[in-house]
Amino acid sequence: QVQLQESGPGVVKPSETLSLTCTVSGASIRGDDSHWNWIRQRPGKGLEWLAYIHYSGSSNSNPSLMSRLKISVDTSKNQVSLTLHSVTAADTATYYCARDPYLGAFDLWGQGTAVIVSS
Amino acid sequence: EIVLTQSPATLSLSPGEKATLSCRASESISSVLAWYQQKPGQAPRLLIYESSARATGVPARFSGRGSGTDFTLTISSLEPDDFAVYYCQQRSDPATFGGGTKVELK
Numbered sequence: 001q002v003q004l005q006e007s008g009p010g011v012v013k014p015s016e017t018l019s020l021t022c023t024v025s026g027a028s029i030r031g032d033d034s035h036w037n038w039i040r041q042r043p044g045k046g047l048e049w050l051a052y053i054h055y056s057g058s059s060n061s062n063p064s065l066m067s068r069l070k071i072s073v074d075t076s077k078n079q080v081s082l083t084l085h086s087v088t089a090a091d092t093a094t095y096y097c098a099r100d101p102y103l104g105a106f107d108l109w110g111q112g113t114a115v116i117v118s119s
Numbered sequence: 120e121i122v123l124t125q126s127p128a129t130l131s132l133s134p135g136e137k138a139t140l141s142c143r144a145s146e147s148i149s150s151v152l153a154w155y156q157q158k159p160g161q162a163p164r165l166l167i168y169e170s171s172a173r174a175t176g177v178p179a180r181f182s183g184r185g186s187g188t189d190f191t192l193t194i195s196s197l198e199p200d201d202f203a204v205y206y207c208q209q210r211s212d213p214a215t216f217g218g219g220t221k222v223e224l225k
Contacts, residue, residue, distance in 0.1 A: 049215065
């Protein structure tokens with residue numbers, strides 16, 4: 001079965017760049033006509049959609065973060081990556097990778113990776 | 120962006136009771152609304168998509184309805200495993216989530 005696994009640095013210093021990776025196992029991203037998404041959840045708070053990408057490279061990002069955020073896909077490694085520049089304490093959150101198979105909903109989620117922004 | 124408002128914030132119920140959760144959109148979203156269940160320390164789990172379609176493996180006690188701006192998630196008879204936080208979500212760019220409803224044990 002298809003599984004998603006996020007990985008990240010755990011702790012990032014303020015003003016630095018956060019890099020996260022989502023590894024897809026059990027299926028090829030290239031063979032899956034889905035949008036691959038990043039969603040985050042600040043501690044004790046709700047969910048915030050960040051961006052999605054298709055294996056073709058087409059993507060979209062939340063306007064609130066678009067200037068700091070980049071999403072990319074590496075089909076050879078079956079990975080989707082997220083880069084967030086100039087992080088602040090407000091970026092402290094659990095970051096999830098999730099699949100949307102054109103349902104308008106996220107049917108598969110990774111377990112999430114926690115990121116703390118702290119000096 | 121479309122704002123989703125969930126009510127109530129907290130629902131205190133007992134096992135076997137019926138739970139009715141509401142989600143209101145700031146503008147019409149047709150029927151493109153999903154519901155998720157989240158337990159502490161876990162990722163959200165998709166329950167309902169397209170307002171009323173149950174995701175794979177979701178028990179029949181979960182049902183969704185609504186269109187336009189008003190949506191409802193109903194749990195017909197609460198099981199102990201159903202006590203959790205529930206979020207609604209819409210897909211018009213940017214996708215947004217409601218603030219959540221916590222269903223807690225009374």
